[in-house]
């Protein structure tokens with residue numbers, strides 16, 4: 321499908337959707353011409369305890385980066401996601417929970433939790449937190465499977481003004497420990513075990529291991545999920561079901577400032593330790609809710625399913641906060657796309673009559689590879705809108721998604737955004753934006769993308785442009801700081817290109833003004849939609865005593881989008897072997913988690929370095945991509961001969 325061929329929304333959809341082309345254009349224009357007025361109006365979509373008078377107070381100026389929205393307003397995010405819906409839709413399902421095992425008896429199969437029930441669960445949970453000494457501003461780490469308690473825990477924190485920091489349950493004990501320490505958490509909420517794809521991860525064991533150094537300082541609240549045996553620390557572990565017996569289901573929401581932190585979410589950067597991305601309460605909620613409504617054309621009564629895990633930002637904004645702020649029915653899925661078989665997604669869509677389905681290109685590619693039969697067995701007529709997120713989607717996968725899953729009837733919204741942005745920045749709106757396979761199309765309201773010439777930092781004014789993607793002005797969902805390190809926030813996002821927010825992504829703008837993300841320009845790789853710093857994998861590798869040096873790059877992978885390619889130089893006296901290779905793979909899994917395991921590991925007697933000792937990743941990337949015809953100038957290398965060896969011994973997949 322050539323770039324210039326548009327897929328137009330049907331006339332009926334354009335008529336019925338929240339926005340048609342004209343509405344989008346008028347609203348977009350208003351949003352960038354007078355952001356104050358636009359967001360003053362749309363800030364009203366949340367219920368404020370004390371209404372805001374100030375709307376926007378933001379600066380990207382070097383040395384003075386400061387982002388505040390609705391700053392004198394007060395609200396409670398949990399009350400916005402629950403209490404305000406009780407009168408009108410107390411008996412409507414808020415959360416549909418679909419367990420890992422579709423036939424599980426002990427899990428009770430799918431659960432439907434109404435807004436009224438959600439209210440009771442969250443109030444009780446909040447009272448349990450209070451009893452454990454948690455209050456406003458305290459950090460709580462959540463390390464849970466995809467069970468309703470994960471949403472209760474998030475909303476309970478929000479209700480009492482505690483700041484949650486979710487750690488994806490696929491992360492190792494070491495990665496968990498680092499995040500607990502980094503935000504100085506008082507409490508960890510976990511489960512005995514996490515069933516996924518028919519296998520169980522021993523979450524509580526990981527917590528115990530993570531807390532070796534603070535063994536009796538950090539409390540732990542445990543949800544009984546599997547009923548397996550766990551090592552219980554009598555003095556500081558608590559069972560949720562026991563603690564809940566002791567509390568009432570009434571808990572008044574705390575009045576929070578718009579700029580009080582709602583959550584911290586650790587995400588990979590190009591250097592050093594993961595960054596604690598901080599999102600605050602008012603602007604984040606306005607933006608998550610508004611994007612959820614417009615991007616998915618969500619309408620009252622519909623069933624919305626985002627397949628992400630709440631451990632990633634997508635789960636925060638589009639499983640919990642956005643949908644619940646809109647009074648939606650949101651589906652939470654504990655399992656994986658291929659268990660019990662590759663038809664699971666479609667089985668769940670049929671069973672719960674899902675209207676909007678939102679997933680990642682890596683899942684689409686994996687399922688596409690299993691054949692159309694798995695899709696065609698199911699009645700998918702309830703589907704209305706399809707979405708993708710996490711990485712660029714190749715047109716082949718886009719077309720399969722459109723044709724086989726959507727039956728050619730469902731607009732696809734390819735949503736580009738980041739942990740840092742809180743919600744969608746580039747995305748089609750179903751009734752308004754003609755789509756092109758592989759393009760995230762046009763900016764959301766209030767978002768001003770610019771394409772800069774990478775070297776000079778000049779904005780390219782022509783419609784057709786290729787360069788780095790920056791954003792010229794703030795939007796309400798923007799992250800506010802890096803937890804405990806505002807300097808790092810400024811340095812990472814506002815120093816390479818002055819007066820802009822630098823996204824770290826490269827992009828192309830075509831003759832129609834459509835944006836095409838070309839991938840990260842920094843040393844961040846995107847494996848199955850999971851963001852990882854090459855530096856993290858490298859430091860895990862060099863922590864092994866056999867490894868002298870390691871360099872990690874991404875390479876195109878047919879299913880994962882990008883795979884991890886590691887070059888490893890061994891310590892003198894250590895010899896390469898298959899055993900050692902396996903040992904290093906297991907080592908990385910343990911240090912970071914299964915998602916960081918290298919797909920290819922090449923023994924490198926030497927790495928290509930400049931005379932100043934900087935590893936030339938450009939060359940390593942080319943070799944990993946098997947594109948060594950295009951290595952470019954290697955004459956500045958301290959020892960150009962290492963390159964020949966690397967090419968010769970390249971790992972073939």
Ligand code: 6R9
Nearest residue numbers: 709710711712734735736737738739837851
């Ligand atoms: C939401 C999320 C952010 C990075 C981002 C970009 C890539 C996300 C994309 C996309 C092309 C899309 N990315 N959505 N690339 N098209 N629709 O994924 O957040 O985990 O922080 O990753 O993911 O490279 O910079 P996060």
